[in-house]
Amino acid sequence: MGKIEAVIFDWAGTTVDFGSMAPVQAFMEAFKAEGIAPTLEEIRKPMGMLKRDHVKTMMSMERIHKLWMDVRGCDWTERDVDRVYEKSEKGIIDIVENFAAPKPYVLEAVAKLREMGIRIGSTTGYTDEMMAIVVPKAASQGYVADAWFSPDAVEKCGRPYPYMIYKNLHALRVSSVNAAIKVGDTVADIREGKNAGMTSVGIVEGSSVMGLSETEFEALSLAQYREIYARTAQIYMEAGADYVVANMSGVVPLVRMLSK
Numbered sequence: 417m418g419k420i421e422a423v424i425f426d427w428a429g430t431t432v433d434f435g436s437m438a439p440v441q442a443f444m445e446a447f448k449a450e451g452i453a454p455t456l457e458e459i460r461k462p463m464g465m466l467k468r469d470h471v472k473t474m475m476s477m478e479r480i481h482k483l484w485m486d487v488r489g490c491d492w493t494e495r496d497v498d499r500v501y502e503k504s505e506k507g508i509i510d511i512v513e514n515f516a517a518p519k520p521y522v523l524e525a526v527a528k529l530r531e532m533g534i535r536i537g538s539t540t541g542y543t544d545e546m547m548a549i550v551v552p553k554a555a556s557q558g559y560v561a562d563a564w565f566s567p568d569a570v571e572k573c574g575r576p577y578p579y580m581i582y583k584n585l586h587a588l589r590v591s592s593v594n595a596a597i598k599v600g601d602t603v604a605d606i607r608e609g610k611n612a613g614m615t616s617v618g619i620v621e622g623s624s625v626m627g628l629s630e631t632e633f634e635a636l637s638l639a640q641y642r643e644i645y646a647r648t649a650q651i652y653m654e655a656g657a658d659y660v661v662a663n664m665s666g667v668v669p670l671v672r673m674l675s676k
Contacts, residue, residue, distance in 0.1 A: 420675045422535040422588050422596040424581055429601035431522050432554050434622035434630040438515035442507030446500050451487040454480060456627060463624040464541050464604030466567050466574035471501045512546050516553035519622045521664040523558045528668045537584035538564040541574060563587040575604040578612035599667060601625060606655040618652030621663040625651050
């Protein structure tokens with residue numbers, strides 16, 4: 417494959433915010449304000465997409481669509497999508513500073529990657545306004561990326577489009593899509609990386625796909641962990657992932673292997 421020059425990480429659920437809890441909470445409250453109580457599975461399924469697309473995808477789900485018709489007495493419109501989206505955006509902005517702590521093994525892995533001469537890029541489903549809060553908060557706790565781009569940088573063409581990745585490759589002066597890998601915690605992350613033509617890696621622990629808070633994760637028995645790990649890995653592989661790692665500590669040996 418040749419030497420890896422950069423790793424493009426996602427943010428919430430991958431490098432910060434174990435379990436990607438900030439978006440989950442915001443989407444939950446935005447729908448509840450409309451009289452709809454979505455399940456965690458319904459909230460998490462579109463995770464990683466552009467936030468408005470996420471809302472629209474949820475509203476198109478069979479159960480939520482039926483509830484909407486029952487509660488509102490009519491079908492939803494694009495104006496309804498906009499309203500719920502705006503509520504979710506405000507909800508994330510109000511709480512996101514409390515969900516910027518680096519996940520376990522992130523700081524150590526990033527330090528080792530940098531020692532190897534690897535550049536750190538990032539893409540996100542967050543907007544620039546949200547990132548203006550998250551980036552300095554994460555930096556104060558030790559995590560800094562060399563470059564990051566939100567959907568705002570690519571005319572709202574977020575995941576699974578590959579354009580945020582291409583902006584990273586340009587900014588980091590990466591020689592080829594084959595010289596970088598994408599690491600994320602959602603199906604949209606995996607598809608983004610594959611659409612960019614690069615190796616895609618799914619993170620299991622603390623991921624949106626795993627869908628557990630840190631407290632819930634730590635309470636798992638070994639048997640429960642193995643079962644959830646297998647289910648999470650299968651979802652990534654079905655989305656096209658090339659590799660799955662348990663946590664960020666697995667990224668460093670993977671980069672070493674791919675660089676041989």
